[in-house]
Amino acid sequence: TNAVERFDWRQVESPDYKEYIARLRGIGCPEQTIRDIIIADVSKLYAEKRAALYNAPKVVRYWQSSETQYTRDNVKYQQAVRALEKEKTELIRELLGVDLRRELAKIYGGxxxxxxxxxxxxxxxxxxxxxxxxxxxDLERAIYAEADGELNEAQRARVDALRREREAALAAMLSPEELKEYEMTNSRIAREIRGNLNGFDASEQEFLAIYQARQALFDQFGERRRNEDEAT
Structure with a gap:
């Protein structure tokens, strides 16, 4: 009888992901299994990259604000992490033609x-x-990281300009109805109302009535409207 050739995974693995995928397909590996293998491998690679970004907290001297130092360091770290996540998502899309968030949702549910x-x-x-x-x-948080506890006039103007740009970008990407839905979900007033109504199952009409009353008070006393809390 002919000896059965033993399968060696090293014959399939490759540091080149495109070659790795081609070899997996060559041995008849199902597409979903290929996705699972590649996503797990890429996720491990980027987890190592993320770990390399972390720096131990710096020593804060008595004249320095620990909160300010933490904010600056954290903003830089979060920006770098977000860049890595974007890079990972784009790599998965290039290799497999799928959206990473949706694939992870399939794996973990939800x-x-x-x-x-x-x-x-x-x-x-x-x-x-x-x-x-x-x-x-990220841009707004970077401005707050520059501030020493409180924004100066120039920094406040930059934040306001960024928020106007963001609102214009949202308006260009959403229909008027969708934009209203977004604002009702994300505005500071709406978030405060939801917090105050915790445990009370309000209807949409009840929520809108409370929102309109709160908004009228907000406008009447001349407070500056902000769609989001101060960046932290």
Missing amino acids: EPNFDRSLMFLPPERREPIQEMLDRYR
Whole structure:
């Protein structure tokens, strides 16, 4: 009888992901299994890259603000992490032609990890909007990181300009009805109302009535409207 040739996984593995995928397909590996293997491998690679970004907290001297130092370091770290996540997502799309968030949702269950404020949109429309919001959030946090506890006039003007740009970008990406839904989900007033109504199952009409009353008070006393809390 002919000896059965033993399978050696090293014959399939390759440091080149495209070659690795081609070899997996060559041995008849199912597409979903290929996705699972590649996503796990890429995720491990980027977890190592993320770990390399972490720096132990710096020693804060008595004249330095630990909060300011933490904010600056954390902003830089979060920006770098977000860049890695974007790079990983783009690599998976290039290799497998799939959306990483949706694939992870299949593996772990539930919906892809998007902001609650975007859940009313179809999944395929959330990602570009999420990326835009993340970009402006990073820019705003960077300004707060520059401030020594409080924004000066020039920094405040930059924050206000960024928020106007973000609102214009949102308006260009959403219909008027969708924009209203987003604002009702994400505005500071709406978030405060939801917090105050915790445990009370308000109807949409009841929520809108409270929102309109709060908004009228807010406008009457001349407070500056802000769609989001101060960046931290």
